Amino acid sequence: MPRMGKNLEKYLRQSIMPSPWCPGCGHGTILRGMLESFDRLELDLDKVVVIGGIGCSGRTPYFTNTNSMHTTHGRALAFATGVKMVNPELTVISVMGDGDSVGIGGNHFIHACRRNINLNAIIFNNSIYGMTGGQAAPTTPTGKKSTTSFAGSIESAFNVVELAMAAGATFVARTTTFDFQEIPNMISRAIEHPGFSVVEILSQCPTYFGRINKLGDATNMLDYEKDLTIPGETISREEMLGEMSVGVFREEIKPEFTDQYKKVYAKTEKENAS
């Protein structure tokens, strides 16, 4: 476990520990990265809302010492949309798993991307449904095994980065738990970005994905992540397609939804007042 300096402990809701995550799970690494980005940005925790869906990643909001919501499967972004619209001053972070965000929650995900509402979607991608015991996910790579694809998946997997970019997200990044120092960098950039941001983080699930695919223990799986990914900024967009590249793929400023609502509809408000 990475050593946690005293300064990060205040970002952790320690009264609720331990976590339900298995030994070797990558999600704790991502949580630590989140806490570090809170510290770097000196966020007022009273003004942060962390909203999780269902699954292993969905438990994350319990451990951030913020306003926390553990919602329903796939719907975290829809809840987050309501929170952000009513109070745009809040930093709203949605933590989701891969099945959570692009399986059952795929519709909410693409529409949040399309709206460019200033929410931060952090996707913990372990390529499998972990909490329910290792079933195939929409992110399980073709040929990889799960309890429901025991001879190897015959489906194509979603490339979350490509999906987010096609749907219109204005900040899109990917990293892995192997590149753990990149996690707080990317989450910090995502939080500061004034639009919808997506940070996909490949995370190891040694208990299910690792075991059934004979990938070894957690450290072997970190090597697997390293071998799987290539730095995205070193290759062209065409080459990136189909690759599990890492890096920031898009960072552009476009009109943000809650701002636009104010600008376009505030007129009505003034008209009414006059």
Added chain:
Amino acid sequence: MKSDAMKLIQGNEACALGALQAGCTFFAGYPITPASEIMETMARELPKKDGRFIQMEDEIGSLAAVIGASWAGAKAMTATSGPGFSLMQEHVGYASMTETPCVIVNSQRGGPSTGLPTLPSQGDVMQARWGTHGDHPVIVLTASSVQTTYEMTIEAFNMSEKFRIPVILLLDAIISHMRENITFPELEITNRKKPGDPDKFKPFFDETFLAFGEGSRKLVTGLGHDEKGFPETTNGTPSEDRLKKAFERLNQNLDTIVKYDHYYSEDADFLIISYGITSRAAKAAVDKLQAKGISTGMIDLQTLWPFPTDLIHDLSGNVEGILVPEMNLGQMVMPIRMAVEGRAPVQSMNRADGRLFQPDQIVDEIQKMQQNRDHHISKTKKSLY
């Protein structure tokens, strides 16, 4: 709006105006007939009050956004019809589990599935109570006119804010699209109770509420949890305790929650129990029956759930027969029979063909009940001799 002003408006507009009057500042929804005008009116009117409107990608997301908005401090609502209401059930449960104030309007149309768009129905009265999985407290209100739609929408917000509970308002395709002259009476508006000391605030201790950003960092979860919101899933007792407490909160306030209207109900031989649009035909039928000298009264249930068991039980002791007309194949007649406990014959009168009851049909049914009673009495007399 001035309280004495009269205006000719549609049921859906009355619902939206009632919501605005109640202090609603957030609406999320998805288009569906016959509820869409509620959303359209809110889209137009909310910005004028510095409120926020969003058209979501589906009804699941709509209620999720409403719950999020409520936790951010807004009085929030959504409106839909049967198919959308089915999709919302997931989050009716979440709102109930997390004691989130919010209002859900369902303008009923014929079902199941896509059903009869867009003919009216009263087929969702049981779904409104039991649609989401698990035990859960919920308040379900109805309206029988454009006027009561306005008033019951305000009532829905008031109850929702007071008891921290999702409140479902059931309209139907006719009420939603019907135009009637209404007035805008000054009704009392209830707001969320703030806790005394924010630092000692436990989000699931009582009906007090602090929004996100108001200082106390809260944990809100759909998992079984204790008063602090901490999940407790290996020991179900704290979860059960909280559920019982939420039910108790309603039980202790039935006097204010149970709303109904009555017409000639005292000393009547026959009683019609109806709700929603059906009460309009029932009322006309009562007038016709009174003119014929057949003593008939009616109860218009405005609160369907929690069910007014005591009210119905007490009334049933003095009548010779109860008629329950409803635009479904027999739903509210079930709790009515349970409340009556055999003290009077209960006759179910149903239609699910998307048409309204005509007053004369109800008159005929009561007359048949009267004849049956007379026949029964004469038969009993014969056998005595």
